[in-house]
Amino acid sequence: MITINENYLKLQASYLFADIARRVAACEEKHPEKDVIKLGIGDVTRALPAACITAFHKAIDEMADDATFRGYGPEQGYDFLRKAIAEHDFQSRGAAIDADEIFISDGAKCDSGNIQELFARDITIAIPDPVYPVYVDTNVMAGRTGGFVDGRYRKIVYLDSTKENGFLPALPQQPVDLIYLCFPNNPTGSVITKEELQKWVDYARREKALILYDAAYESFISDPDLPHSIYEIDGAREVAIEFRSFSKTAGFTGTRCAFTVVPKESTAWDRNGNSQSLHALWNRRHSTKFNGVSYPVQRAAEAVYSAEGQQQCRERINFYRKNAELILSTMENLGFACVGGINSPYIWVEGGMDSWEFFDLLLDRAGVVCTPGAGFGSCGEGFIRISSFNSHDKVTAAMARIRAALPAEPGESPVRHTDG
Numbered sequence: 232m233i234t235i236n237e238n239y240l241k242l243q244a245s246y247l248f249a250d251i252a253r254r255v256a257a258c259e260e261k262h263p264e265k266d267v268i269k270l271g272i273g274d275v276t277r278a279l280p281a282a283c284i285t286a287f288h289k290a291i292d293e294m295a296d297d298a299t300f301r302g303y304g305p306e307q308g309y310d311f312l313r314k315a316i317a318e319h320d321f322q323s324r325g326a327a328i329d330a331d332e333i334f335i336s337d338g339a340k341c342d343s344g345n346i347q348e349l350f351a352r353d354i355t356i357a358i359p360d361p362v363y364p365v366y367v368d369t370n371v372m373a374g375r376t377g378g379f380v381d382g383r384y385r386k387i388v389y390l391d392s393t394k395e396n397g398f399l400p401a402l403p404q405q406p407v408d409l410i411y412l413c414f415p416n417n418p419t420g421s422v423i424t425k426e427e428l429q430k431w432v433d434y435a436r437r438e439k440a441l442i443l444y445d446a447a448y449e450s451f452i453s454d455p456d457l458p459h460s461i462y463e464i465d466g467a468r469e470v471a472i473e474f475r476s477f478s479k480t481a482g483f484t485g486t487r488c489a490f491t492v493v494p495k496e497s498t499a500w501d502r503n504g505n506s507q508s509l510h511a512l513w514n515r516r517h518s519t520k521f522n523g524v525s526y527p528v529q530r531a532a533e534a535v536y537s538a539e540g541q542q543q544c545r546e547r548i549n550f551y552r553k554n555a556e557l558i559l560s561t562m563e564n565l566g567f568a569c570v571g572g573i574n575s576p577y578i579w580v581e582g583g584m585d586s587w588e589f590f591d592l593l594l595d596r597a598g599v600v601c602t603p604g605a606g607f608g609s610c611g612e613g614f615i616r617i618s619s620f621n622s623h624d625k626v627t628a629a630m631a632r633i634r635a636a637l638p639a640e641p642g643e644s645p646v647r648h649t650d651g
């Protein structure tokens with residue numbers, strides 16, 4: 232009899248986006264005249280940069296000719312892309328990362344979900360709350376957690392990100408082995424300074440722990456003092472793996488290209504206390520289970536690093552930044568306490584009420600869709616996430632509607648945050 236991995240039964244069905252879609256559909260049916268504006272999902276809306284499209288076309292033409300056709304490529308990615316990444320994203324920032332420490336993949340979602348396969352089942356994991364749900368669910372599937380009780384999985388050490396700690400979790404009070412960090416953060420939009428990140432690296436070195444650093448939104452950092460990579464921090468090479476993606480940087484959400492950095496010194500231990508190279512283990516895993524990203528996609532990604540590609544990506548990031556600024560200033564002017572929106576495409580807004588209640592209020596009164604914070608973890612209750620990924624026109628219209636829908640005078644609004 233074929234039996235299942237029962238850990239899957241512990242998973243909480245992810246109703247978040249299905250629930251949002253259901254409520255939006257109900258609203259559209261009730262008010263067919265209302266043009267609902269969607270600022271919920273974190274997906275880009277601008278087309279690929281022209282430099283990427285040109286490179287993409289050229290590579291496809293190469294595939295059409297026997298003389299230049301390419302079959303299977305290296306599982307780790309082509310050297311042309313790995314070298315461009317190492318040079319532009321790391322060495323230029325003083326982070327000593329070599330091309331052969333970079334593993335090209337089809338997404339930071341898969342990589343951040345798959346990496347846990349390298350580790351023992353009985354390690355202690357620390358995961359922020361609220362959080363990008365992939366880190367939690369993949370550890371549940373692997374059997375590293377207990378059941379779901381009162382809104383949380385047993386055995387996970389949750390790192391609370393709250394208003395009180397500025398959405399920057401404190402170091403864990405108990406020893407942990409594997410730590411997930413994501414900055415700029417999804418969903419809160421919060422960022423981390425070099426000094427704060429140094430504390431996590433020092434902790435990991437002291438405890439022989441490992442940090443999984445998700446920097447999928449690094450291109451939104453505008454403050455020159457903030458780190459784009461954990462490898463800008465002293466001592467990180469031994470204790471950190473970093474995830475990056477072209478999804479938000481260059482609009483590759485549908486094209487699919489990302490990479491994971493596993494430095495040669497990064498280490499974990501076997502049962503006998505012998506150190507083992509994570510680079511070697513990930514190389515083995517990646518080349519066994521993955522057959523590489525398609526050649527044209529890697530050429531398109533390489534074009535991100537050309538002078539035109541860089542300029543075109545910057546233009547797109549600035550486009551979303553302008554949206555984020557408008558959302559942030561509108562919500563703050565209405566008296567809501569907010570974080571994010573400056574070095575991040577997301578604005579995390581305290582509604583002063585239940586997340587879903589706030590969601591319904593914005594949908595019913597303004598016809599604007601956001602994401603309820605409670606969907607990202609129990610610390611997200613009371614907040615919503617507004618995404619800047621949409622056109623200027625739509626964001627401007629959405630903000631005008633929210634301004635019109637919420638009472639103007641302090642004290643009158645049922646949603647206004649009192650100390651905002």
Ligand code: PLP
Pocket residue numbers: 273337338339340341343363413417445447475476477478484488489
């Ligand atoms: N990491 C974070 C924090 C994200 O928010 C996302 C996507 O929304 C990803 C990773 C996934 O990126 P990719 O499109 O490369 O799979």
